[in-house]
Amino acid sequence: xxxxxxxxxxxxxATARAWIGANAPKQYEEELRKSSLGRTVLKNANILEVAKxxxxxxxxxxxxxxxxxxxxGGRGSSPIERVIWSQEEGPxxxxxxxxxxxxGMCGPTMMAFAREEHxxxxxxxxxxxxxxxxxxxxxxxxxxxxxxxxxxxxxDGNDWVINGQKIWTSGAHYSDxxxxxxxxxxxxxxxxxxxxxFLDMKSPGVEVRPIKQASGxxxxxxxxxxxxxxxxxxxxxxxxxxxxxSLTTLMNERSAIGAAVSTGFPELFEYCSSLMLDDGPAIxxxxxxxxxxxxxxxxxxxxxxxMRAISALSKGERPGPENSIGKLVAGSMIQDVATYALDLxxxxxxxxxxxxxxxxxxxxxxxxxxxxxVEGGTDEIMRNIIAERVLGLPGDIRVDKDVPFNKxxxxxxx
Amino acid sequence: MNFDFSDxxxxxxxxxxxxxxxxxxxxxxxxxxxxxxxxxxxLWKGLAEMGFLGVAIPEEFGGAGAGHLExxxxxxxxxxANAPVPFSSTVYLAAEALLIAGSDAQxxxxxxxxxxxEAIGTLALFEGKGNPSxxxxxxxxxxxxxxxxxxxxADGAIADFAVVAARTGSSGxxxxxxxxxxxxxAGGVEVKSLTxxxxxxxxxxxxxxxxxxxxxxxxxxxxxILTQVLDRAAVLCAFEQVGGSDRALEMGRDxxxxxxxxxxxxxxxxxxxxxxxxxxxxxxxxxxxxxYGAWALSTNAAELPEAAAAAxxxxxxxxxxxxxxxxxxxxxxxxxxEFDCHMYYRRANAMALGLGSLSYWEDQLIDRMRxxxxx
Numbered sequence: 001x002x003x004x005x006x007x008x009x010x011x012x013x014a015t016a017r018a019w020i021g022a023n024a025p026k027q028y029e030e031e032l033r034k035s036s037l038g039r040t041v042l043k044n045a046n047i048l049e050v051a052k053x054x055x056x057x058x059x060x061x062x063x064x065x066x067x068x069x070x071x072x073g074g075r076g077s078s079p080i081e082r083v084i085w086s087q088e089e090g091p092x093x094x095x096x097x098x099x100x101x102x103x104g105m106c107g108p109t110m111m112a113f114a115r116e117e118h119x120x121x122x123x124x125x126x127x128x129x130x131x132x133x134x135x136x137x138x139x140x141x142x143x144x145x146x147x148x149x150x151x152x153x154x155x156d157g158n159d160w161v162i163n164g165q166k167i168w169t170s171g172a173h174y175s176d177x178x179x180x181x182x183x184x185x186x187x188x189x190x191x192x193x194x195x196x197x198f199l200d201m202k203s204p205g206v207e208v209r210p211i212k213q214a215s216g217x218x219x220x221x222x223x224x225x226x227x228x229x230x231x232x233x234x235x236x237x238x239x240x241x242x243x244x245x246s247l248t249t250l251m252n253e254r255s256a257i258g259a260a261v262s263t264g265f266p267e268l269f270e271y272c273s274s275l276m277l278d279d280g281p282a283i284x285x286x287x288x289x290x291x292x293x294x295x296x297x298x299x300x301x302x303x304x305x306x307m308r309a310i311s312a313l314s315k316g317e318r319p320g321p322e323n324s325i326g327k328l329v330a331g332s333m334i335q336d337v338a339t340y341a342l343d344l345x346x347x348x349x350x351x352x353x354x355x356x357x358x359x360x361x362x363x364x365x366x367x368x369x370x371x372x373x374v375e376g377g378t379d380e381i382m383r384n385i386i387a388e389r390v391l392g393l394p395g396d397i398r399v400d401k402d403v404p405f406n407k408x409x410x411x412x413x414x
Numbered sequence: 415m416n417f418d419f420s421d422x423x424x425x426x427x428x429x430x431x432x433x434x435x436x437x438x439x440x441x442x443x444x445x446x447x448x449x450x451x452x453x454x455x456x457l458w459k460g461l462a463e464m465g466f467l468g469v470a471i472p473e474e475f476g477g478a479g480a481g482h483l484e485x486x487x488x489x490x491x492x493x494x495a496n497a498p499v500p501f502s503s504t505v506y507l508a509a510e511a512l513l514i515a516g517s518d519a520q521x522x523x524x525x526x527x528x529x530x531x532e533a534i535g536t537l538a539l540f541e542g543k544g545n546p547s548x549x550x551x552x553x554x555x556x557x558x559x560x561x562x563x564x565x566x567x568a569d570g571a572i573a574d575f576a577v578v579a580a581r582t583g584s585s586g587x588x589x590x591x592x593x594x595x596x597x598x599x600a601g602g603v604e605v606k607s608l609t610x611x612x613x614x615x616x617x618x619x620x621x622x623x624x625x626x627x628x629x630x631x632x633x634x635x636x637x638x639i640l641t642q643v644l645d646r647a648a649v650l651c652a653f654e655q656v657g658g659s660d661r662a663l664e665m666g667r668d669x670x671x672x673x674x675x676x677x678x679x680x681x682x683x684x685x686x687x688x689x690x691x692x693x694x695x696x697x698x699x700x701x702x703x704x705x706y707g708a709w710a711l712s713t714n715a716a717e718l719p720e721a722a723a724a725a726x727x728x729x730x731x732x733x734x735x736x737x738x739x740x741x742x743x744x745x746x747x748x749x750x751x752e753f754d755c756h757m758y759y760r761r762a763n764a765m766a767l768g769l770g771s772l773s774y775w776e777d778q779l780i781d782r783m784r785x786x787x788x789x
Binding site: 002283292302328384387397 | 415418483694695705724
């Protein structure tokens with residue numbers, strides 16, 4: 001057990017640090033440092049443009065998508081080098097959140113299933129942030145039940161014709177490409193009739209409508225497909241094998257570790273360290289200390305769980321369910337942390353945005369947090385994954401398992 | 415960076431697990447639980463023969479000289495087996511106090527005896543209710559003798575010697591406290607067993623009346639030494655708690671797979687699955703915090719105080735959580751004496767108090783984090 005860098009790791013760290021020191025957009029450092037879940041604001045700049053410029057600079061110098069192979073725009077780094085990079089990149093790493101779906105899920109799926117010429121064409125501009133990708137999986141009828149999707153793909157000559165609707169698509173409004181899961185055969189049980197594609201989001205018939213969230217922001221979209229044509233060579237995997245392809249995507253989401261999970265704890269600790277309550281400093285209040293200590297050990301537990309996963313990964317072991325734990329614990333924790341920070345603010349806590357305490361940092365966190373507990377699998381799905389895949393408990397009873405898809409009753413939004 | 419135990423250490427874990435599965439099955443634990451023996455003497459002897467008691471004691475003092483990571487590995491297995499032996503008081507508290515502050519002569523006298531299983535040691539710190547604090551130490555030391563009462567003292571009724579915290583000054587500061595070594599089999603010492611939450615590890619009241627004592631470490635430095643001892647023990651106990659958490663989770667999982675109700679395995683009900691998933695989550699967070707503590711302990715890193723407090727809190731919570739919900743998964747059967755669930759419930763709740771309660775460690779953690787941030 002060793003937390004120190006090996007000589008090679010130390011050298012990598014020094015090189016990374018020097019390059020970041022000389023090249024990072026320092027004018028935004030303070031604003032990025034003060035950003036939290038739900039609140040990443042650059043007052044005098046467009047964050048997407050800043051993010052793209054930083055990503056491009058990294059790519060040109062060989063620091064983009066560190067673990068990807070070099071021929072696809074990466075660096076071929078080890079998992080531990082990735083962690084070191086993210087430690088050194090610090091607040092500037094927040095900018096790469098704009099590309100997280102593309103880099104973490106779409107790219108690896110392309111690597112596993114696309115034709116070689118497509119990989120060479122599409123992956124380097126994805127790595128460099130010049131092109132942004134989204135993932136079109138969820139639908140109104142199938143959120144957690146991903147395989148319940150209804151968007152149709154029908155073969156027409158060498159093309160497929162797509163009709164239907166996706167929802168909760170992060171970043172679709174600024175994405176150039178997307179990976180798309182469709183139903184190609186409704187007469188077989190739901191997992192067996194799916195097929196995956198990638199497509200140009202500017203294709204005729206694609207319409208993106210941003211969804212205004214509970215927080216007031218619009219990070220997600222509805223995406224409508226009306227007779228959208230996708231050439232067959234943009235199919236990923238075999239016809240009818242889309243479920244397996246999407247599992248690869250989701251596995252990659254799980255292994256996209258190394259990036260720090262937002263828990264809200266550092267923000268709360270910093271806040272309590274300077275906050276004065278009616279009876280004195282918050283940090284000296286017994287009740288406050290107890291709350292802080294409980295969250296502190298959750299935050300550190302998540303951090304070291306992820307480091308254990310990285311150690312396992314560097315020994316060639318496959319990533320386990322550690323990342324399910326990360327989102328499961330962090331999701332409700334950030335919600336609780338935000339609620340508590342507002343409680344400490346008393347009646348004034350109701351004031352949000354720029355008018356609020358700390359420019360509404362915890363208010364923004366509170367309003368964004370419910371989404372974290374739903375996106376990428378709800379808390380309940382995460383618990384099922386742990387119970388079934390780690391502890392070996394029986395699967396939920398699935399009444400639709402062997403029923404042809406077009407015979408399954410459906411109602412309600414995903 | 416490598417955040418895992420080595421292959422050799424994992425092999426040691428397998429060896430310890432196999433040994434304890436054979437020598438310390440639940441029915442052996444029950445002999446002590448039912449009050450038929452004060453501790454499992456055969457197991458204690460076996461642990462000594464395996465070299466487990468002296469695994470972190472240097473070879474020059476009769477130990478194996480392997481190190482603290484190895485001791486963490488053993489500790490986890492001791493917790494998993496719910497071993498009814500004075501391991502934590504002797505190995506984590508008494509031996510560590512000697513390693514930190516003992517003179518060469520003191521080490522030579524006691525450490526080989528610990529490693530060979532001949533001597534049981536303990537720490538006599540508490541005096542009734544309350545958490546570790548210099549203010550709570552009333553027992554006095556003067557002219558080489560101690561006067562006062564300590565309780566609860568873990569394994570006090572079977573211990574051969576104790577490290578005793580005593581008041582040697584009246585300045586009102588931490589340097590009023592000094593540590594002493596006392597031979598509990600000598601005169602001036604009266605020991606009384608106390609009933610306690612976890613009979614598999616006894617508690618005692620010890621009265622000292624002009625009991626002869628020799629200083630351990632420099633006069634007035636007792637509190638500083640004690641803090642180090644408690645931090646080290648916090649990490650080692652955390653591994654016992656992690657082992658106990660894992661075992662409680664396993665018991666709950668196995669029962670959920672075995673027990674049929676309403677025509678289904680109860681583990682197929684989402685309410686039960688989710689309860690077990692949450693147990694897994696808390697056990698995993700505790701394990702990860704404890705690994706960090708193990709690294710800090712084995713390298714004597716500056717992070718040890720903070721890492722120890724985090725491991726302590728996390729592992730205490732996890733063991734309590736898993737032990738409590740293991741009973742819940744078992745339903746009515748879990749509440750019977752016959753089922754083993756209550757042994758882990760007892761151990762979890764007794765361990766939550768032994769080195770000072772959760773609220774004490776919460777305070778420690780926040781103070782230490784503040785200190786680090788200020789630095």
